[in-house]
Amino acid sequence: MANQSEIQPRPIAIHWMRRDLRLQDNRALLAALSEGNPVQVVFIFDRMILDRLENTRDRRVAFIHQELTKIDIQLRSFGGRLLVGYGNPMDVWREWIKAFQSNHIDVQSIHIGRDYEPYAQTRDRELADFFESSGVAFKGVKDHVIFEKSEVTKDDGNPYTVFTPYSKKWRSLLRISDYVEAPSLGGLNTSTILPSTAIDWPEIPSLESMGFSWSSASIETFPERTISKEILRNYGEHRDIPSIKGTSRLSVHLRFGTISIREALRCGLEHSEKWTTELIWRDFYQMIIYHFPHSANESFRRVYDTIPWVNDEQHFNAWCEGKTGYPLVDAGMRELVQTGFMHNRVRMVVASFLCKHLLTDWRWGERFFAEHLMDFDLASNAGGWQWAAGSGCDAAPYFRVFNPTAQLTKFDKDFKYVRQWVPEYGTSDYPDPIVDHAFARIRAIETYKSALKPS
Ligand SMILES: Cc1cc2nc3c(=O)[nH]c(=O)nc-3n(C[C@H](O)[C@H](O)[C@H](O)COP(=O)(O)OP(=O)(O)OC[C@H]3O[C@@H](n4cnc5c(N)ncnc54)[C@H](O)[C@@H]3O)c2cc1C
Structure with a gap:
């Protein structure tokens, strides 16, 4: 019988899931499988992220738990x-590498889908140093987007900061190989996966053990994972009407990778040009956050950080609670808090209202969305907010101030959406507007103008 020191360690590859919570069409998993050793799939509930969540019934944590x-x-x-x-993650990995070693398992490589957010970039750099010193190869692949980093640049090699030319170049570079399916599930079988008997790991931690909870009934609120071809075909016509299900509601799945961006793009290319453009916006913002990480919490155009925001807390609270007296704004904010979702057209209206009508720092709104949106994604959220505030790349010009009443007439003329979320609308219980539109519009334009004028 071989003694302990003679046992040959068993080589394995690891696939560390982060924004790619699926076994289908997963390029990092495929890369792990292609090494020819058994693969172990892992996930880490990152306390650096979870400890900052105030709501113990956070929908995203429950969603991730369910998918895992x-x-x-x-x-x-x-x-x-x-x-x-x-x-x-650093502590977890230290422990895991030790545990694998003591079970005679030789982790040869760890495969990840790259993440372009500033926190993830720093975390992965630190981990890369640790893995290098532990003799483990740490390998990243592109999985979360179609084009990453500097794959779509201007002719001089600089990143685009305006969407339309970016999207034209994006389309001109697209090849079938950019969106074909990675055949990962076919590669999974009893010989390519590390058997569960190889090591005695604890069960998946319960939500309660991590300080969260969720009732099974509420799980029904998670959007379906399927792409409706019907919705895509009518997308151009229906996408701006918040009372109908005219958009895909796939954002949470694209955020956590429970659907692959390539699967989404294959459907987009087949059924809707306009919808494909939205997927390009998503790539665009991932590219922007990678090249301009400051734009996560500072104005993309720095001069906008000089705007003297009013930041009235009472007004901000009225906005958060959906009690501004502007029905479309209020309906949107109530939809957000109650469901974790808000329609894109309404996101634009509520964001513009907060920044322009209430002259509130876009970061306040961005943080509130970050707390409540199921699909919260730093790159798209900061991008959307800076677009509304006028401070971002390719943003709405500061003098364009959405009129929330005109938006209501245009996109919810029968008040269907408003009545769904603001049942007291039209009764004496509904508040008067907290600011006058004409006054607020002029105040916003004047404030922006004087802050932005060259000194
Ligand atoms: C102020 C503001 C904040 C936003 N915050 C987020 C956010 O945190 N996370 C997020 O995923 N989207 C965000 N968006 C973009 C957009 O509102 C949502 O992606 C969209 O409403 C999600 O619904 P859907 O899946 O039905 O989208 P669809 O209209 O069906 O679009 C398909 C997919 O394309 C992507 N997409 C669509 N529009 C955009 C866009 N403008 N920018 C980037 N990607 C887009 C999303 O992944 C979406 O799921 C924000 C927009 C604004 C104006």
């Missing part, structure tokens, strides 16, 4: 299982 449970079931059908950690 499904993936674990799929992996168990191949004799493996999903390994889930909870903590600071």
